[in-house]
Amino acid sequence: MADSNPADTLSIARDAGTKPRLTRAEKAEATRVRLFEAAIQIVGEQGYAGASVALITGRAKVAQGTFYNYFESRQDLLDQLLPAISEQLHEMIRAKVMTAPDDPLERERARLCGFFEFLEKSPHLFKILSEGMVQAPTGFRRHLEMQTASYRRALEYERRRGNLRIEDPNEIDVVTQMLLSTREYLSGRFCYVDGQFVRPSDFVADTYIKLLRGQIFK
Known part of the structure; x- marks a missing residue:
C-alpha cells in the first residue's frame, strides 16, 4: 500500500467535516491562551485581588493543577x-x-x-x-x-x-x-x-x- 500524503489526509479530514488534530505543542499553547484570557476577564471584573487560581482555571475550564504547568505562581x-x-x-x-x-x-x-x-x-x-x-x-x-x-x-x-x-x-x-x-x-x-x-x-x-x-x- 502506498504511503499516504499528509496534505491528502488533511483534505480528506476537511471533506469529512472533521478538524485536524492539534499537536501537543498547539494544545499546550491553546491552554495557555485560555488561562491568559480568563485572567484578563477576571482582573477586569474583580481586580487583581479577586483573581484567584481557582477562579482563573474555572473560567478557562482547566484543571487547577494544570495551571502550574504554565505558570510558576498566580x-x-x-x-x-x-x-x-x-x-x-x-x-x-x-x-x-x-x-x-x-x-x-x-x-x-x-x-x-x-x-x-x-x-x-x-x-x-x-x-x-x-x-x-x-x-x-x-x-x-x-x-x-x-x-x-x-x-x-x-x-x-x-x-x-x-x-x-x-x-x-x-x-x-x-x-x-x-x-x-x-x-x-x-x-x-x-x-x-x-x-x-x-x-x-x-x-x-x-x-x-x-x-x-x-x-x-x-
Missing part, C-alpha cells in the same frame, strides 16, 4: 498580563499608523485614536493598568518599558525625517513620557462612564493635535 501569571497586552497594543497602533496620511501630526492622531480603539476592544485594560503598579509591579514596569521604547522609536523616526523641533535625547525622553501620560489620562477622562467604555468625541483628538501644534497658549 503572581507569575499576573505579572505577564500587561506585557502580553502591551504587545497587542503595539501591533494595533502600528497598523493604524501605517494607514495614516504621511504627516507627523496625523500619525500622532492615529496613535491616540488607536489607543482608544484598543480600549474599546479590550475594556478590561483600564482596570488592569490602574491597579497594576501596586498589584503586579514587575509586569507594570515591563509594560511601561515596552510602551516607552515603542513611542521613543516613533519620535526618533520623526526626528530623522526633520519633523521635530527638538534634537536633545533628554528632551525626547521627556516628551515621550508626556505623550504616553497624556493618552492615559485622556482615556481615563473621556473613555469611561460608570465603568463602561464610551467612544470619545472627535474633539478630544482634535484638541490634542491643537496642543501639539502649539495652538493653545497665545
Whole structure:
C-alpha cells in the first residue's frame, strides 16, 4: 500500500467535516491562551485581588493543577498580563499608523485614536493598568518599558525625517513620557462612564493635535 500524503489526509479530514488534530505543542499553547484570557476577564471584573487560581482555571475550564504547568505562581501569571497586552497594543497602533496620511501630526492622531480603539476592544485594560503598579509591579514596569521604547522609536523616526523641533535625547525622553501620560489620562477622562467604555468625541483628538501644534497658549 502506498504511503499516504499528509496534505491528502488533511483534505480528506476537511471533506469529512472533521478538524485536524492539534499537536501537543498547539494544545499546550491553546491552554495557555485560555488561562491568559480568563485572567484578563477576571482582573477586569474583580481586580487583581479577586483573581484567584481557582477562579482563573474555572473560567478557562482547566484543571487547577494544570495551571502550574504554565505558570510558576498566580503572581507569575499576573505579572505577564500587561506585557502580553502591551504587545497587542503595539501591533494595533502600528497598523493604524501605517494607514495614516504621511504627516507627523496625523500619525500622532492615529496613535491616540488607536489607543482608544484598543480600549474599546479590550475594556478590561483600564482596570488592569490602574491597579497594576501596586498589584503586579514587575509586569507594570515591563509594560511601561515596552510602551516607552515603542513611542521613543516613533519620535526618533520623526526626528530623522526633520519633523521635530527638538534634537536633545533628554528632551525626547521627556516628551515621550508626556505623550504616553497624556493618552492615559485622556482615556481615563473621556473613555469611561460608570465603568463602561464610551467612544470619545472627535474633539478630544482634535484638541490634542491643537496642543501639539502649539495652538493653545497665545
